Amino acid sequence: MAMASFTQLSSSSSSPLFHPQITKTPFLLPAAKIGRHGFSFSLSLSRRSSSVSALAASSPAVGVNAPVTSEKSVRTLPFRVGHGFDLHRLEPGYPLIIGGIDIPHDRGCEAHSDGDVLLHCVVDAILGALGLPDIGQIFPDNDPKWKGAASSVFIKEAVRLMDEAGYEIGNLDATLILQRPKISPHKENIRANLSQLLGADPSVVNLKAKTHEKVDSLGENRSIAAHTVVLLMKK
Numbered sequence: 001m002a003m004a005s006f007t008q009l010s011s012s013s014s015s016p017l018f019h020p021q022i023t024k025t026p027f028l029l030p031a032a033k034i035g036r037h038g039f040s041f042s043l044s045l046s047r048r049s050s051s052v053s054a055l056a057a058s059s060p061a062v063g064v065n066a067p068v069t070s071e072k073s074v075r076t077l078p079f080r081v082g083h084g085f086d087l088h089r090l091e092p093g094y095p096l097i098i099g100g101i102d103i104p105h106d107r108g109c110e111a112h113s114d115g116d117v118l119l120h121c122v123v124d125a126i127l128g129a130l131g132l133p134d135i136g137q138i139f140p141d142n143d144p145k146w147k148g149a150a151s152s153v154f155i156k157e158a159v160r161l162m163d164e165a166g167y168e169i170g171n172l173d174a175t176l177i178l179q180r181p182k183i184s185p186h187k188e189n190i191r192a193n194l195s196q197l198l199g200a201d202p203s204v205v206n207l208k209a210k211t212h213e214k215v216d217s218l219g220e221n222r223s224i225a226a227h228t229v230v231l232l233m234k235k
C-alpha cells in the first residue's frame with residue numbers, strides 16, 4: 001500500500017489511534033507528558049515535531065483527555081508489540097529496492113519515495129509499537145521533501161523515536177510476499193542491511209519470503225507486499 005493510502009486510512013475515524021475507546025485505557029505512552037492541551041509526545045521530530053505534537057494535542061489520541069489522578073496510574077510497559085503492512089504496485093521502468101538493496105528485476109515500485117516495501121512496513125511496525133501515527137502521517141507523500149527519498153531516512157527516524165521513548169528492538173520478524181524474483185540469493189544482504197539500519201544484532205532480525213501462488217496481483221508480478229511484527233523492550 002502506498003503512503004497515500006496510509007494517510008487516508010489513518011485519517012479515518014476507524015483508526016485505532018483516534019478511537020475514543022482507547023482514551024479509557026489507563027496506561028500512557030512512553031515519554032508522554034501532560035501539557036496544556038492534555039498529553040503530548042515528548043519527541044523531537046525535527047521539522048515534523050510540530051505535526052506530531054499537533055496530532056497528539058488536537059485529536060483524541062491515546063491518553064488524550066484521559067484523567068490522571070496520580071503517578072500510580074502511569075505505567076510504562078516493559079514490552080511493546082507492533083505490526084506493519086505495506087504493498088506497492090510493480091511497474092516496468094522502476095528499480096526494485098527491498099530493505100535498501102537494489103534487486104535486479106524487470107520492474108519495480110512506483111512510489112513517492114524509493115518504494116521500499118520492507119522498510120516502510122518495518123517503520124510502521126516500530127511506530128505502531130510506540131503508539132505513534134503511521135508512516136504516511138509522519139512522512140506525508142504530498143511533501144516534496146520525501147519525493148524519491150531513500151527509505152533508510154524513515155527507518156533512522158523511527159529508530160530515533162524508539163530510542164527517545166526508551167525502547168530497543170527485542171526482535172523483528174518480516175515476511176515478503178512476491179511472485180518474482182527469487183529473494184533467497186539476496187536474503188542475507190537484505191537482512192544484514194536492515195539489521196544495520198535498525199542498529200540491531202542480526203540474530204534478532206528475521207526475514208522470510210514467499211510467493212502468492214500465482215494468484216491475484218501479488219502472484220502475477222504486479223505488486224509486492226510485506227508484513228512485519230516487532231517486539232520492543234524497555235531499555
Ligand SMILES: [Zn+2]
Pocket residue numbers: 001002003086087088111115116117120121
Ligand atoms: Zn510503502
